[in-house]
Amino acid sequence: MTEDQEEISAGGIIQTPKGVHDILPVDHEYHTFIKKVVRHRLRQAGFRRISTPIFEFTELFQRGIGADTDIVSKEMYTFQDKKGRSLTLKPESTAGVCRAYIQNGMANLPQPVQLYYIEPHFRYDRPQKGRYRQFCHFGFEIIGESDAALDSQTIYLANLINKDLGIADLFTIQLNSIGTPQSRKEYAKVLTDFYFDKERSLCEQCKARLKTNPMRLLDCKEESCGILAQIAPKMADYLDEESKVFHADLKEYLDELGIKYVENPNLVRGLDYYTKTVFEFWDSAEGAQNAIGGGGRYDGLVELLGGGPTPAVGYAAGIERIIANMKREKIRVPHKDVIHIFVAQLGKEAKKKCLSLIADLREAGVKTMGALGKDSIKTHLRLADKFGAPYTIIMGLTEVREKVGIIRDMKVGTQKTVPYEKIVPEVIKLIGKENLDKYSAGELLYG
RNA sequence: GUGGCCGUAGCUCAGUUGGCAGAGCAUCUCGCUGUGGCCGAGAGGGUCGAGGGUUCAAGCCCCUCCGGCCACCCCA
Numbered sequence: 001m002t003e004d005q006e007e008i009s010a011g012g013i014i015q016t017p018k019g020v021h022d023i024l025p026v027d028h029e030y031h032t033f034i035k036k037v038v039r040h041r042l043r044q045a046g047f048r049r050i051s052t053p054i055f056e057f058t059e060l061f062q063r064g065i066g067a068d069t070d071i072v073s074k075e076m077y078t079f080q081d082k083k084g085r086s087l088t089l090k091p092e093s094t095a096g097v098c099r100a101y102i103q104n105g106m107a108n109l110p111q112p113v114q115l116y117y118i119e120p121h122f123r124y125d126r127p128q129k130g131r132y133r134q135f136c137h138f139g140f141e142i143i144g145e146s147d148a149a150l151d152s153q154t155i156y157l158a159n160l161i162n163k164d165l166g167i168a169d170l171f172t173i174q175l176n177s178i179g180t181p182q183s184r185k186e187y188a189k190v191l192t193d194f195y196f197d198k199e200r201s202l203c204e205q206c207k208a209r210l211k212t213n214p215m216r217l218l219d220c221k222e223e224s225c226g227i228l229a230q231i232a233p234k235m236a237d238y239l240d241e242e243s244k245v246f247h248a249d250l251k252e253y254l255d256e257l258g259i260k261y262v263e264n265p266n267l268v269r270g271l272d273y274y275t276k277t278v279f280e281f282w283d284s285a286e287g288a289q290n291a292i293g294g295g296g297r298y299d300g301l302v303e304l305l306g307g308g309p310t311p312a313v314g315y316a317a318g319i320e321r322i323i324a325n326m327k328r329e330k331i332r333v334p335h336k337d338v339i340h341i342f343v344a345q346l347g348k349e350a351k352k353k354c355l356s357l358i359a360d361l362r363e364a365g366v367k368t369m370g371a372l373g374k375d376s377i378k379t380h381l382r383l384a385d386k387f388g389a390p391y392t393i394i395m396g397l398t399e400v401r402e403k404v405g406i407i408r409d410m411k412v413g414t415q416k417t418v419p420y421e422k423i424v425p426e427v428i429k430l431i432g433k434e435n436l437d438k439y440s441a442g443e444l445l446y447g
Numbered sequence: 448g449u450g451g452c453c454g455u456a457g458c459u460c461a462g463u464u465g466g467c468a469g470a471g472c473a474u475c476u477c478g479c480u481g482u483g484g485c486c487g488a489g490a491g492g493g494u495c496g497a498g499g500g501u502u503c504a505a506g507c508c509c510c511u512c513c514g515g516c517c518a519c520c521c522c523a
Contacts, residue, residue: 015496018514070521074448092523121523126448129516130523137523205520269522280523291523318523346481381483396481410483 019125019133025337030323031136033333035118037164038138045157047114047140052096054120058086064095064305066272068213075123077133089122094273094298094314095305097141102307111144112312118319130290130321139295139316143302146311148246151277151297152253158293158315159259162281165322166331171281171292173260176235176267177247178215178278181300183240188214190233198228218266235265243276250277273298277313292325293317336367340431342389343370344380350395353420357393357405360424365436384410391430393423 016022023031039049058078065072077089090096097115100106106113118138127133140157142150155173162168178184191214199207201224202217209216218229239247254261261279269278280294295315302310326333341361345354354370361368371383377394384392394406394415405423407430408415418426428436 015514075521123522125521127515128518131521135523139523271522289522293523316523321523344482377481378479378483383483385483392483394482398481406482408482413483415482 017133019127021132027323029333029335029337030326031319032335034165034319034322035138037161038116038118041157041161041164042114042116042140045114045153047116050097050100050115050117051119052090052093052100052117055087055089056096056099058088060095060099060305061088061091064098064273064301065092069271071123071271075125077122077124090119091121091123092271092316093117093119093121093137093139094141094271094301094316097314098143098302098305098307098312101143101310102302102305107144107308107310112150113143114140115143116140130318130324132320136319137316138319139314141312141314143312144310146297146299148249148277149253151250151313152257152259154295154313154315155254155261155279156257156259158281158295158317161317162292165326166329167292167322167325170284170325170329172262172284173279174264174267174282175251175254175261175277175279176264177239177243177250177276178235178268178274178296179239179243180275183238183243184215184275187233187235187238190238191215191217194232195228201225201228213268215268218268229266246276269294269296273301273304275299281317290321292321336437338367339369339387339389340367340391340435340437341369341427342380342384342387342392343368344377344384344392344394345370345372346375346377346380346396347400349397349400353400354393354395357395357420357423361427364424364428365438366424366427366431367437381408391427393427 042049058076061076062072067073071091076091079087081087097117101113101115116139118136120134121137122134124133125131140154142154155175159168159173162171179187192210195202195210195214195217199210202210203225206217206225215235217225218232251261267278267280269280274296276297276299278294278296280291283290283292293315294317295313297311297313299311302308302312343354343358343361345351351372354372358368358370369387369389371380374380374383377396380394381392390410392408392410394408399405399417403420404417405420406415406417407423407426409430
């Protein structure tokens with residue numbers, strides 16, 4: 001097969017590349033609903049929305065996420081622009097949000113700065129259900145203040161959103177503290193020393209991890225590695241005093257909020273920038289470690305990216321995974337993609353009359369469809385039925401001549417003739433004022 | 448990146464030891480020229496994921512690739 005053909009699998013028909021897909025109208029019902037919940041809950045809590053660019057300089061992610069992490073070392077979509085600069089499609093948003101915080105001088109805003117985002121992200125990974133090369137994350141960040149109460153708020157909000165989505169009970173909150181960078185460095189050294197003469201018993205991957213990120217050895221699933229992890233020195237014993245107090249405070253606040261969590265001393269997280277608090281929402285099913293969301297504190301990131309010392313905490317979750325879970329639980333979401341009325345017409349004069357009638361109905365907030373390209377009453381009624389319209393307006397030459405219209409109740413099959421100018425008010429009465437789709441963007445302000 | 452299962456119409460799937468590519472649903476048309484659903488008749492829609500090989504003959508056997516799913520890895 002030639003290179004050209006590799007990306008095109010079916011005789012000239014171009015398909016989507018591996019791991020990406022269309023979001024069709026039925027899936028947008030979920031996306032829209034989830035975004036609505038996220039926006040609502042975060043707006044209530046004083047967060048404001050931010051969008052960072054889809055691509056950034058590669059260095060942002062290398063520095064921010066960590067060059068040795070899986071994300072950076074093997075999962076990024078990196079390319080060069082025409083001037084040879086290395087750019088990367090964003091694999092996550094926290095680094096970009098911190099860059100934006102610095103670049104836009106947000107340190108001069110009242111602290112902490114609370115931001116949220118709903119954005120597409122990209123990772124070159126082997127696809128599976130709920131795991132795609134382009135995926136949508138929502139997330140939020142509290143930047144500029146350090147207090148365990150903020151961490152508790154972050155976890156609370158994440159859990160609250162899950163509750164609104166009907167999936168909170170499916171997930172267990174895994175919680176850990178990985179300490180300050182200093183204490184982590186010390187602990188990493190202790191671990192490295194512990195494993196020094198045991199390297200032969202480790203799996204190939206762990207041998208490599210030992211040099212890059214020794215804490216990763218703790219959650220390896222290989223049997224021999226697992227046994228060693230059991231007797232390895234514990235992070236908790238090497239936590240600095242500050243982190244210990246911070247973690248104890250956080251647990252106190254979570255208890256106060258009535259949030260259940262599981263302490264997981266082996267929870268590490270794949271991104272380098274975390275400090276102290278780390279947490280993930282894990283599938284409660286036995287043995288499952290699939291996460292729909294995770295986050296933690298990253299007090300060093302802003303400084304690492306060239307800003308001043310700025311503590312921060314945040315959370316992010318995958319929308320496709322949330323949808324997969326909602327579907328598995330047979331949770332359906334309300335949506336407004338239903339029409340109120342179908343306008344059926346016969347003959348050119350009627351069609352002309354219907355054009356303004358359709359416009360008037362829509363202006364009044366009645367969701368209206370017509371089949372302007374077809375010319376048979378039978379076809380029109382059949383379409384009205386297929387679209388599930390509760391009412392159909394029928395206009396023919398007779399009605400145009402008599403300046404009336406027929407309103408047909410599709411469920412009962414009865415119909416009545418009303419004067420043309422009474423059609424809109426009559427329809428509104430039938431649909432119910434409260435069900436109208438009135439669009440208002442709010443008053444514009446000038447000057 | 449490693450291993451396994453899978454790929455036939457828009458959807459769900461039959462297709463026998465290799466022998467003319469099928470069904471149900473959906474779509475469109477007609478029966479019914481201005482009245483939907485039900486019913487009946489008909490039509491369109493496929494290079495059987497792609498390419499190559501074996502064979503008189505391949506949806507079926509062999510190889511490669513593409514794609515989906517699952518387990519790793521990792522994460523959201």
